[in-house]
Amino acid sequence: MSDWTPTTLVRVDRDYDRRNSGAGGSRFGSYVLARESELDKDDRTDRAEFTAWAWNIATPPVMSPGYIDIRPDLSVTFDRDEDGDPVVKVVAPLPHRALAREHRPGYEVSDWEAPYGRGERYPKLWGPAFVKRPAVLASVTLLVPAKDWDLFVPSGGAAQLVDDAQLAVETAARLINEYAGPHVAGLLGE
Numbered sequence: 006m007s008d009w010t011p012t013t014l015v016r017v018d019r020d021y022d023r024r025n026s027g028a029g030g031s032r033f034g035s036y037v038l039a040r041e042s043e044l045d046k047d048d049r050t051d052r053a054e055f056t057a058w059a060w061n062i063a064t065p066p067v068m069s070p071g072y073i074d075i076r077p078d079l080s081v082t083f084d085r086d087e088d089g090d091p092v093v094k095v096v097a098p099l100p101h102r103a104l105a106r107e108h109r110p111g112y113e114v115s116d117w118e119a120p121y122g123r124g125e126r127y128p129k130l131w132g133p134a135f136v137k138r139p140a141v142l143a144s145v146t147l148l149v150p151a152k153d154w155d156l157f158v159p160s161g162g163a164a165q166l167v168d169d170a171q172l173a174v175e176t177a178a179r180l181i182n183e184y185a186g187p188h189v190a191g192l193l194g195e
Contacts, residue, residue, distance in 0.1 A: 011195035013186060059170040083181070090150065093185050095189055098144045112139075117131065119131070147188055156180070
């Protein structure tokens with residue numbers, strides 16, 4: 006697996022998936038087959054709906070650890086907006102230093118903490134464990150339209166369901182890094 010970079014927001018963990026499959030196949034594949042009933046007939050060939058369905062399965066909390074790894078400091082979801090168009094939502098905590106001076110609190114406050122990520126470049130951030138003073142926990146939510154992305158088009162066949170799901174989330178992961186990655190890097194000052 007490659008290291009996280011400013012624009013690498015998600016990555017596929019096929020090796021972990023295979024190594025930890027009880028049947029020697031794919032953990033993700035088992036989850037997909039177990040949730041097949043959640044798909045309507047039309048959803049099996051709708052690239053946005055199918056990708057959103059497969060992404061939900063491939064990431065925590067459904068799969069933990071997920072088939073898709075998400076950079077520890079972020080939350081990344083793939084969904085559809087009110088018009089049914091695909092959209093990627095990235096949420097990132099913003100430490101106070103990322104705020105313009107005029108928007109920083111004029112008094113001492115607690116900030117995000119990285120209790121288990123000391124020394125990591127992109128640690129998971131948490132609210133303060135002990136709240137002794139006010140805490141200001143800022144975050145940014147980035148919505149990236151994916152309507153024009155070249156998403157994988159599933160075959161719709163039952164025999165190809167697992168392969169289609171893998172290709173759908175792997176394609177989405179590549180596109181998220183390509184299109185949303187630079188935006189996140191810019192927002193976080195990297």
